Amino acid sequence: MLTSYAAQTPFVTYYGKVGLELSKLVFQGQKMSPPSLATFQTTYQNLWGRLQKGSISPQSILQQVRSLGTPQLAAGGVVLAECLGFFTVGEMVGRFKLVGYHGEVAHH
Numbered sequence: 001m002l003t004s005y006a007a008q009t010p011f012v013t014y015y016g017k018v019g020l021e022l023s024k025l026v027f028q029g030q031k032m033s034p035p036s037l038a039t040f041q042t043t044y045q046n047l048w049g050r051l052q053k054g055s056i057s058p059q060s061i062l063q064q065v066r067s068l069g070t071p072q073l074a075a076g077g078v079v080l081a082e083c084l085g086f087f088t089v090g091e092m093v094g095r096f097k098l099v100g101y102h103g104e105v106a107h108h
Contacts (some may be wrong), residue, residue: 027033035043045047068076092098
């Protein structure tokens, strides 16, 4: 078991570094910056408090979705399309083919 983990370590390290560098490029290209620690703590403390009180309900979430404007919906659609595209490309790379999985061969 340890030898299998030891064999996987270089791959995980390599792809972890690649992912980190790619995320740095995206952050710099989009002129993004991570939130400050105070902002992060405040946001998640508020969320945790709302979860404990039970003030987050399906109705409140639905109301927030209904109040979204056209720019937010368009941005959400773009993000959804990007995620679908990345997933599709990842599936193609992982299977080494463009078309779906092979079905079971019928036995006569």
